[in-house]
Amino acid sequence: TGSSRPQRILKAVQKNATKGDPQSVISAIDYYCRHKEWAMNVGDDKGLILDSVLTEVNPSMALELGTYCGYSSVRIARLLSPNSKLITVEFNPAFAAIARQIIAYAGLQDKVTIVEGASGDLIPKMKERFGLKSFDFVFLDHWKDRYVPDTKLLEDCGLLRKGTVLLADNVICPGAPEYLKYVRNNPRYESRYYPSVLEYTKAEDGLEKSVFLG
Numbered sequence: 001t002g003s004s005r006p007q008r009i010l011k012a013v014q015k016n017a018t019k020g021d022p023q024s025v026i027s028a029i030d031y032y033c034r035h036k037e038w039a040m041n042v043g044d045d046k047g048l049i050l051d052s053v054l055t056e057v058n059p060s061m062a063l064e065l066g067t068y069c070g071y072s073s074v075r076i077a078r079l080l081s082p083n084s085k086l087i088t089v090e091f092n093p094a095f096a097a098i099a100r101q102i103i104a105y106a107g108l109q110d111k112v113t114i115v116e117g118a119s120g121d122l123i124p125k126m127k128e129r130f131g132l133k134s135f136d137f138v139f140l141d142h143w144k145d146r147y148v149p150d151t152k153l154l155e156d157c158g159l160l161r162k163g164t165v166l167l168a169d170n171v172i173c174p175g176a177p178e179y180l181k182y183v184r185n186n187p188r189y190e191s192r193y194y195p196s197v198l199e200y201t202k203a204e205d206g207l208e209k210s211v212f213l214g
């Protein structure tokens, strides 16, 4: 059988990017997915918004739900301060294996821990597994119907603190309408919508940033 899309993306990184240079890895993936074959990375347009929110938050502990090929893991990890960490959760072992190689190619393997499994199973085990108190930043980019239950789970497991920033991808396309309702009508969150486009297209999409107020 032939290669998978993530395998082809890894090949494009190995061919066109410079080992240890995260920006070249990001550019190689964006070029491939814009000109060769589309893939569900957060992409360069929404990626600039992700970068700016990250720079503002400067998290010590970051969580990503939905690794895929590791594109946004590289975007996040490249901006983390020394000793800051990213935990990224991926459901699909084949995707996780590719992401591990792309993150390592960027030279960011010491900052990123990839955990395989379902968010609903893993979130309740995070405190004990990683000895962490809470997350400073959470990037939601997994199953869109899991955004609300997993946000509630993060609250209930005491993994959010006053000021934790949640950033959700795809709130317009494919859409996360229940999530928008949940965070926008909730006194425990201060939300703001960042309009953008669906990765590598002209279709409308955007990111929702929600600050947990405790």
Ligand SMILES: O=C(NCCCCCn1ccc2cnccc21)c1cc(-c2ccc(F)cc2)cc(O)c1O
Binding pocket: 040, 041, 042, 065, 066, 067, 068, 089, 090, 091, 092, 117, 118, 119, 120, 141, 142, 143, 144, 146, 169, 170, 173, 174, 198, 199
């Ligand atoms: O579906 C998307 N992402 C989720 C992929 C599956 C995640 C599975 N998963 C990972 C960790 C994890 C942990 N627990 C449970 C499940 C978990 C997605 C889709 C589109 C898209 C697709 C077609 C189209 F026409 C327009 C847009 C664009 C995006 O940017 C996306 O992110």
Ligand SMILES: [Mg+2]
Binding pocket: 040, 041, 042, 141, 169, 170
């Ligand atoms: Mg996405």
